[in-house]
Amino acid sequence: MATVEASDSDGKGQGAETSVTYYRLEEVAKRNSMKEIWLVMHGRVYDITRFLNEHPGGEEVLLEQAGADASESFEDVGHSADAREMLKQYYIGDVHPNDLKPESGSKQKCWLCNPKVFWKKRI
Numbered sequence: 698m699a700t701v702e703a704s705d706s707d708g709k710g711q712g713a714e715t716s717v718t719y720y721r722l723e724e725v726a727k728r729n730s731m732k733e734i735w736l737v738m739h740g741r742v743y744d745i746t747r748f749l750n751e752h753p754g755g756e757e758v759l760l761e762q763a764g765a766d767a768s769e770s771f772e773d774v775g776h777s778a779d780a781r782e783m784l785k786q787y788y789i790g791d792v793h794p795n796d797l798k799p800e801s802g803s804k805q806k807c808w809l810c811n812p813k814v815f816w817k818k819r820i
């Protein structure tokens with residue numbers, strides 16, 4: 698785990714300072730039980746231990762994703778704006794930059810599916 702001070706200010710002491718804690722994926726992977734459950738979603742780490750019993754979709758689906766990247770499953774369900782808002786209260790930090798991989802489902806991923814990029818590549 699590493700904590701880095703990030704600042705929105707112009708360096709003159711103005712603006713809100715925030716500190717981000719970075720977690721390695723191997724650290725997240727250890728939190729995979731009912732006792733402690735963390736998830737990664739879109740590069741962010743969430744400690745959802747206290748949410749387990751409250752999840753409207755049940756605890757089983759969360760346990761299946763425990764300690765792993767649940768971005769795709771979360772999006773597949775088509776969670777509401779309320780659900781996305783709820784996420785904030787469980788946020789504990791970001792995935793360490795060295796462990797970040799390109800988001801699956803990104804527009805860049807499938808150039809064949811994107812006519813503009815497809816034609817560019819052919820020329």
Ligand code: HEM
Binds near residue numbers: 745774776779783
């Ligand atoms: C901390 C992360 C999550 C939060 C805050 C959350 C929140 C919610 C909420 C509020 C609902 C009610 C429906 C809605 O408002 O969209 C819901 C339903 C559901 N969630 Fe999640 N969820 C989370 C993660 C997940 C994950 C990782 C899965 C993985 C499969 C999942 C699967 C489901 C399912 C299957 C339903 C039921 C959908 C239905 O009955 O139509 N959720 N969740």
